[in-house]
Amino acid sequence: MGNLKTKIIGVITAALIFISLYLVFGYARVEGTMLEVQKIFYYHVSAALTVFVAFGVNCVFSIKYLIQRKPNDDLLAAAAAELGIIFCTIALLSGPIWARYAWNTWWNWEARLTSTLVLWLMYVGYFILRSALTDDKRRIYSAVIGIIAYLDVPIVYYAVDIWQGGLHPDRGTKWSLETTMRHTWMVALLALISLFVCLLIVRYKMKKAEMRYEIIQQKYL
Amino acid sequence: MRTSTIVLASFVVILGLFLFATQVPINLTPDKVAAAVSEAISASEVPVDEEIVEQAVINSLTILEKGQRTRLTYLFAAYIVIWLVFMLYVLRLEQQQQQLDQRLAQLELISNSEE
Numbered sequence: 001m002g003n004l005k006t007k008i009i010g011v012i013t014a015a016l017i018f019i020s021l022y023l024v025f026g027y028a029r030v031e032g033t034m035l036e037v038q039k040i041f042y043y044h045v046s047a048a049l050t051v052f053v054a055f056g057v058n059c060v061f062s063i064k065y066l067i068q069r070k071p072n073d074d075l076l077a078a079a080a081a082e083l084g085i086i087f088c089t090i091a092l093l094s095g096p097i098w099a100r101y102a103w104n105t106w107w108n109w110e111a112r113l114t115s116t117l118v119l120w121l122m123y124v125g126y127f128i129l130r131s132a133l134t135d136d137k138r139r140i141y142s143a144v145i146g147i148i149a150y151l152d153v154p155i156v157y158y159a160v161d162i163w164q165g166g167l168h169p170d171r172g173t174k175w176s177l178e179t180t181m182r183h184t185w186m187v188a189l190l191a192l193i194s195l196f197v198c199l200l201i202v203r204y205k206m207k208k209a210e211m212r213y214e215i216i217q218q219k220y221l
Numbered sequence: 222m223r224t225s226t227i228v229l230a231s232f233v234v235i236l237g238l239f240l241f242a243t244q245v246p247i248n249l250t251p252d253k254v255a256a257a258v259s260e261a262i263s264a265s266e267v268p269v270d271e272e273i274v275e276q277a278v279i280n281s282l283t284i285l286e287k288g289q290r291t292r293l294t295y296l297f298a299a300y301i302v303i304w305l306v307f308m309l310y311v312l313r314l315e316q317q318q319q320q321l322d323q324r325l326a327q328l329e330l331i332s333n334s335e336e
Contacts, residue, residue: 036292040299047303090306097299101292195307202314209321216328 006201013198016191028184040098042188048091050192052153054084062146074139079203081123088120103167111163115156122149254278
């Protein structure tokens with residue numbers, strides 16, 4: 001039953017991705033200033049928002065682990081953090097390509113870019129810490145790091161308001177998009193969140209299997 | 222079917238979809254340009270040098286096409302990067318799954334031999 005559910009989510013995710021790609025390239029109106037390059041927005045911004053969801057899941061299950069001390073919560077938190085890094089990498093790599101055309105620079109140390117890079121580095125640190133520790137120590141320390149690292153998420157989100165004068169547009173820009181653009185962005189966001197859920201289930205199951213293997217190995221070998 | 226095959230197939234489909242959807246929307250050929258120029262000149266009330274107008278139109282089209290090529294290159298690069306990251310991640314997951322399967326098979330073999 002569990003596998004069937006995963007497969008259903010996988011099929012829905014694949015369908016959403018194909019629909020969103022059709023909408024991006026075939027339906028959404030070409031924006032007047034940046035023309036075709038603006039189409040990077042749909043996956044770049046959606047990936048960035050999925051990062052918040054992923055690290056949010058990590059934070060919730062890190063707190064849950066610290067309260068209940070169930071190893072499965074730690075595994076789910078780690079799986080979410082791993083996916084958060086993947087989505088953050090996508091946002092950090094697709095952003096400069098867009099920036100090169102729009103701002104004539106690959107990178108700028110403005111507030112949102114810098115805080116996003118800091119966020120990425122913190123979760124990379126989370127995994128370095130996990131690989132350096134074992135068992136309970138690993139779970140407790142990484143849960144604490146996960147919670148602390150999540151504090152950077154609101155900083156990233158509100159960076160354009162806190163440090164004004166950056167290159168990123170206001171937070172509300174995406175909501176004032178033209179109708180076809182807004183619909184396309186919403187479907188792209190839904191597709192990436194669905195992809196995150198799908199990969200999270202797969203990664204969590206793998207981590208669980210790895211943990212079981214290690215337990216059996218320690219007990220019998 | 223192997224995950225890598227699915228990922229590669231999806232990549233090819235997405236690439237196809239991208240190439241299909243980002244074609245130049247108006248297909249302007251030199252014949253069409255020449256026809257439009259001569260039509261505009263014939264409709265003009267003042268005398269116009271046909272060669273100069275045609276050259277100006279061709280130059281404008283070249284600039285527009287170059288601009289569009291540049292923009293599509295950026296768009297293409299961004300989506301390729303996005304898919305590359307996902308593809309590499311899924312391939313890594315598949316590799317890890319295979320290693321885990323191998324380890325489990327070894328464990329089963331050991332437990333069977335002990336029995």
